[in-house]
Amino acid sequence: MHLPLCRRRCPYCDFPIVVSEHYVPRVVQAICQELAWWHAFWGASLTVTSVYFGGGTPSFHSVRWLDAIVNTIVKHFKLEKSCEWTIECNPEDVSPEWLRQIRAFPFNRFSLGAQALRDEWLRWLGRLHTVRQIYQAVDLLFTLSDNVSIDWIFGLPNQTIDDVDFHLREIERMQLPHFSAYLLTIEENTVFGYWVQKGKLTIDEERQADLIAYLHQSVRTFGYEAYEISNFARAVRFRSRHNLLYWTCGNYLAVGPGAHSAWTVEGIRYRRANPAHPYRYLQAVTNPNPLQCEPLSDTAWWNEWILGQVRLLTIPLNRIRQQDPWLYQHVERALATCPQEWFCPAIGGDLRLSVRGILFSESILQALFLLPEETPEGWRFRLWQNA
Numbered sequence: 001m002h003l004p005l006c007r008r009r010c011p012y013c014d015f016p017i018v019v020s021e022h023y024v025p026r027v028v029q030a031i032c033q034e035l036a037w038w039h040a041f042w043g044a045s046l047t048v049t050s051v052y053f054g055g056g057t058p059s060f061h062s063v064r065w066l067d068a069i070v071n072t073i074v075k076h077f078k079l080e081k082s083c084e085w086t087i088e089c090n091p092e093d094v095s096p097e098w099l100r101q102i103r104a105f106p107f108n109r110f111s112l113g114a115q116a117l118r119d120e121w122l123r124w125l126g127r128l129h130t131v132r133q134i135y136q137a138v139d140l141l142f143t144l145s146d147n148v149s150i151d152w153i154f155g156l157p158n159q160t161i162d163d164v165d166f167h168l169r170e171i172e173r174m175q176l177p178h179f180s181a182y183l184l185t186i187e188e189n190t191v192f193g194y195w196v197q198k199g200k201l202t203i204d205e206e207r208q209a210d211l212i213a214y215l216h217q218s219v220r221t222f223g224y225e226a227y228e229i230s231n232f233a234r235a236v237r238f239r240s241r242h243n244l245l246y247w248t249c250g251n252y253l254a255v256g257p258g259a260h261s262a263w264t265v266e267g268i269r270y271r272r273a274n275p276a277h278p279y280r281y282l283q284a285v286t287n288p289n290p291l292q293c294e295p296l297s298d299t300a301w302w303n304e305w306i307l308g309q310v311r312l313l314t315i316p317l318n319r320i321r322q323q324d325p326w327l328y329q330h331v332e333r334a335l336a337t338c339p340q341e342w343f344c345p346a347i348g349g350d351l352r353l354s355v356r357g358i359l360f361s362e363s364i365l366q367a368l369f370l371l372p373e374e375t376p377e378g379w380r381f382r383l384w385q386n387a
């Protein structure tokens with residue numbers, strides 16, 4: 001569920017959001033309409049295993065609007081009993097009053113946009129909350145669920161290994177079962193992008209690489225396992241079920257402006273992207289056509305699948321060998337071009353990326369990606385069958 005409203009735009013963010021409530025009631029209505037339309041498209045064949053309210057800042061949306069969307073989902077879809085319901089929230093929104101209102105909703109996982117644990121960095125990132133509000137929000141959210149995660153942006157100018165260490169210690173101290181750590185990246189059409197263009201901001205990529213390496217080398221000592229390049233959990237049950245669907249090429253319906261869906265039917269993978277601008281989204285939903293989706297070519301599908309596997313830090317050689325000898329040969333040739341130090345010693349035949357491999361994951365992907373003209377005639381991507 002992509003809920004597009006934010007209080008204001010953060011200087012690093014290029015997500016499709018709006019900062020005026022003007023469109024929101026109509027967008028929420030359109031989201032409910034889109035949900036009903038998806039239901040009509042899929043019928044009862046669908047069982048939902050996870051629901052994710054992201055954005056945007058879902059916690060900034062009126063509870064009345066959240067209620068309308070939750071009710072529509074519950075009304076139209078068959079939900080798995082243990083369905084994961086996540087809502088992204090910002091620390092400044094999480095108050096005892098908000099908690100009282102949200103308590104009746106089925107959310108059982110909370111993802112807090114903390115972003116940094118020192119006030120000077122929060123200010124630099126243009127965030128509206130303080131570190132104190134983060135700690136208060138975490139305490140409050142733990143009264144609703146033990147499944148609380150924070151987002152953290154690292155690799156800011158002049159940050160050192162000590163700073164990464166400090167964050168890890170604090171995350172451990174808060175006993176968070178999960179966190180996501182994203183490296184600061186500069187997007188073109190953002191304030192930071194403009195600063196970089198004007199020479200007011202420089203990003204030291206070598207220093208950032210050192211921080212990534214330190215993060216991945218040390219998370220275990222803090223009790224976390226990297227199950228994805230940017231995601232860390234204390235136990236398997238705290239891994240984000242929802243995001244795992246993206247990384248393993250599962251079926252997901254994404255609703256709202258700028259949302260991207262993907263699903264597989266009878267051996268063909270489809271993608272659908274909603275218009276990002278709320279106005280164009282509203283127009284599209286008024287005249288919906290569920291068949292306006294794009295079938296993926298088999299090479300594009302393989303590229304998407306292997307991208308997810310590399311993000312999950314594994315190359316499942318066994319499965320590839322068993323299911324597609326031609327693909328296995330391609331993978332073997334591709335891996336032969338990568339230094340051995342990019343991988344940990346194989347366990348049971350599969351490969352896991354080493355810390356060095358994480359730093360060079362883009363190069364690994366470049367080697368593994370396929371172009372249509374590289375495949376033999378009649379080749380189809382079939383690994384999905386046992387996914």
Ligand code: SF4
Pocket residue numbers: 005006007008009010013014015017055056057113
């Ligand atoms: S709150 Fe999140 S979605 Fe909104 S502008 Fe900031 S980073 Fe982007």
